[in-house]
Amino acid sequence: MRYRQSSDLTRCWGRPVSSDIRAMTAELASNPDSLVFLELGEALRRRGQLYAAAKAAVVGLERHPQLADSHDLYARILVDMGHLQQAYDEWQATVELDPQHLGAHKGLGFLCYRWGDLDGALEHLELAVAADPMDQSVVQALQMVRGAAAELTEAPEEPQQSVFQGLDGAHHGLLLFDTRGRVLGGGMSSHLGEDVSRDVAAYVSGGCQEADRSSRILELGDWRWMVLEGPGGSMHVSRSPSNTLLLVARDGSVPSGRLAVLAKRAAEAARQWLEAQQP
Amino acid sequence: MSRVRAVEPWIEDPLVRFVTEAGARLTLIMTPSGQVLAQHGFTRAVDVMAAAALGAAIVSSTREIATTIGEETFRALNHQGIQHGIFLAEMATPRGPLLALVVYGPESSVGLVQLFYEDLVQELVAACPDEEPTKPVIAADFERDLHNSLAFLFGR
Amino acid sequence: MSEQFKQALDGITRVRGVRGALMVTDDDGLIIADAVMEGVRGDAVAALAASLSARMAKATVGAGVGEQHFLHLQAENGTLLSMPAPNGVLIVVLAENDVNVGLVRLEMLRAVEAVK
Incomplete structure (x- = not known):
């Protein structure tokens, strides 16, 4: 027809x-x-x-x-x-x-x-x-x-800087962003000290969409976290409340178990910060 | 909203899902005679015409090669370039065989295209209405069918 | 499947909780060799794991981690692991969520050696 x-x-x-x-x-x-x-x-x-x-x-x-x-x-x-x-x-x-x-x-x-x-x-x-x-x-x-x-x-305090206040690497190794790759807080720096937060958030959020799809098609249930290791260290990506993602990156001197502990602390800080942002 | 155009409405939803999941840049669903039933991603009728004619010809010639070496048919063909890959496959439906021509970029892979192509085939078979009476394909039919489907796909 | 590859994959699948082990082309997501339990869609595991690894590659480089050596996706009902091997091969493992990842990783490293 x-x-x-x-x-x-x-x-x-x-x-x-x-x-x-x-x-x-x-x-x-x-x-x-x-x-x-x-x-x-x-x-x-x-x-x-x-x-x-x-x-x-x-x-x-x-x-x-x-x-x-x-x-x-x-x-x-x-x-x-x-x-x-x-x-x-x-x-x-x-x-x-x-x-x-x-x-x-x-x-x-x-x-x-x-x-x-x-x-x-x-x-x-x-x-x-x-x-x-x-x-x-x-x-x-x-x-x-x-x-x-x-x-x-003119704002006295930039919200992005306060998310992980008091945590190690708050501005260069901890990043909170949404599932579309928009940075909400923290920061990520390259070895040269350049701010790579936006790029990394964009790439990781794209990868997380693939993780969503893989988990769904392979019937793994919701994914909780992802760890990636390389010669320069490792990174831990986890889901946070309100459709956000949390990334913790550290050099090779930090063992993966320690990375998981850092991620847990950062996740708690992110949860509190996100709750405080609710109207 | 995906730019999928389908001459036959039952193809549209399965094709939209396939294009979204497989990350296909261009897709054609056509009969073995090159009559296009649905397309995604093409902006010029002349490109559809060329792709449909070439795709149908490739399937036809590889079927002959398959026969020569004792295979019933080839299930799918994939040509991998540096930036793009072309996936060409034949599927059996209650309406007779259909061909799918898929062009994908580096954001996808032949593995993903194959994976979601299998879902596409299943969904098309399930959605397909009863078979239409078959008619012999002669050169004049080929041309007319091709132009009729192009007329719809590009609003002519 | 070559005997060498088969042995390498068998070593992985012997670890309790492993549901499948595959050698996959990293750019195409196609299976080179596999040993998967019944009910596991090997083609889906191969295509999706290769795609996930590729998508995360820019992120690891951007974050200073460098080229991926190992990827571990932990989900509610399962675990997906991947490790690149030479010549464009990716070793992929699908396992239960309580699998001993350390043991699997050792076997994956052996599989990488088998590909060399």
Whole structure:
């Protein structure tokens, strides 16, 4: 059984179809190269018909992959669907095609702010303001993020530094991060003293997703911890409350049993810190 | 949301799961005559057309080699490049044989692709509606089927 | 399977609690040799262990631990261990969660020697 594109879209809506949308669908069906999919996808998104909107956007994206607006439309729909990482990727694709794309910089600024990356949010919102200095929504958003960044700078104590206060290696060998690799506290340094916290958190969280999948498929139950050893030492990764991960890394002079004890202490500190963060 | 397009709706969910788990970059599900039933990751119809025609031809020619050496058929073929691998396999379904062409990158492996391909086959067999009457494949059918499926897969 | 590989894997599976031992290609996740109990999906163990090891490789280098010598995943109902061997081979063990990891590790080191 085959569906034509237009009937497939109509079938997915599951709500009465307005005459505008019907007209746009008909136009798209008669001329699939038409850019009307941009208007159609946005209209469906605003009506909350996200699945149908996404279908319209994907159809357009496949026919116009080099059109920045098609990636921007798909990103907006993905945000509404809650697929933030994919939306981020689509907006990145948008600014690669059109570095001054206002909508994409607004969207990236929003996502960075939501993820607590104030520097990233400021960067994108400033680019958005540069693209259209008259857009009041961007100007207001930029003011708000600048205010938040200033408050953070003036804060007497940085939360990241206090998670493992009093524990050995609190700033260079203990790291608390979420399952998407965003650092919450502690720190990790390379042999040269460089801060590698973000990189390590990103790599380990990716590995932990694979650990989740392996445990599930091999029917091992939930995994509790992972130890990895190498010539430079060893690292202990464990689950923490609130979907967080804890990493303890030490050089080769620390035996694995001692590493497990350190991990246990750090886990307790992380638990208390996370509880204190609850509103 | 994965960019999976399926001419036959029963293929869509199993294919979305396969693409997600195996980390496939490009995937085609097609008949041995090269009629594409579903695709993931392709953005240009011309690429689908070329991949489907070449994939079907490869399976057809290796089947002949298999016959020559006394094998009934080859279960799967894998070509490993530096950055990408290509996995090509034939599966039996109630609707007759189907081919899967999968392109994967260094974030995946042939082991993962094979592992989740087995799940894909099971799910497709379970979801597959009854067999359609078979018809002889002649050159004209091949061309027409190929263009019909491309028309859907790319909204033409 | 070569006799040498078989002996090496048999040494691992003799440790109480081991459910399977495999030699796997580290980049492809395919089985070179295996000795697994009935009910264990050897192909799944091979593919997933190789993928896990590969994904954690950048993390260990980034954290200053260097190239992985040993990986130990402890789960509620089991243990997954891996150890790289020469020539792109990965020794993988699936075991109960109360297995004596020290003993298994010794046998895995012997298996690494067998691959050399």
